[in-house]
Amino acid sequence: VKLIYTNQNPILVGNIKNIVENSGIEVELRNEYASGGAGELSPIDTWPELWVVNDSDIERAEKLVQDALNPKNAKEWRCSHCHEMNDPSFDFCWKCHSEKPH
Ligand SMILES: [Zn+2]
Numbered sequence: 001v002k003l004i005y006t007n008q009n010p011i012l013v014g015n016i017k018n019i020v021e022n023s024g025i026e027v028e029l030r031n032e033y034a035s036g037g038a039g040e041l042s043p044i045d046t047w048p049e050l051w052v053v054n055d056s057d058i059e060r061a062e063k064l065v066q067d068a069l070n071p072k073n074a075k076e077w078r079c080s081h082c083h084e085m086n087d088p089s090f091d092f093c094w095k096c097h098s099e100k101p102h
Pocket residue numbers: 079080081082083084093094095096097098
């Protein structure tokens with residue numbers, strides 16, 4: 001179990017949660033309701049936290065978070081096999097189905 005994302009804004013955390021969950025990764029939201037009745041707690045203690053449940057998913061989840069936070073990093077990529085340009089969201093070349101180079 002590992003914390004992969006936390007933010008003061010629960011909407012942003014929920015957004016990241018959806019992205020990670022949609023990739024079939026099991027996540028857990030902690031402090032989800034803390035911001036509602038925080039009272040005496042310091043703000044940093046009440047940030048919602050997104051945790052990955054399975055250790056085997058951590059690497060993949062962290063990459064998804066990175067991609068979600070840095071959309072400018074999402075660039076078209078050129079297939080190393082057939083040299084076609086591919087959309088950033090494609091994991092495989094649309095033409096020859098070669099895997100996206102890392
Ligand atoms: Zn290709």
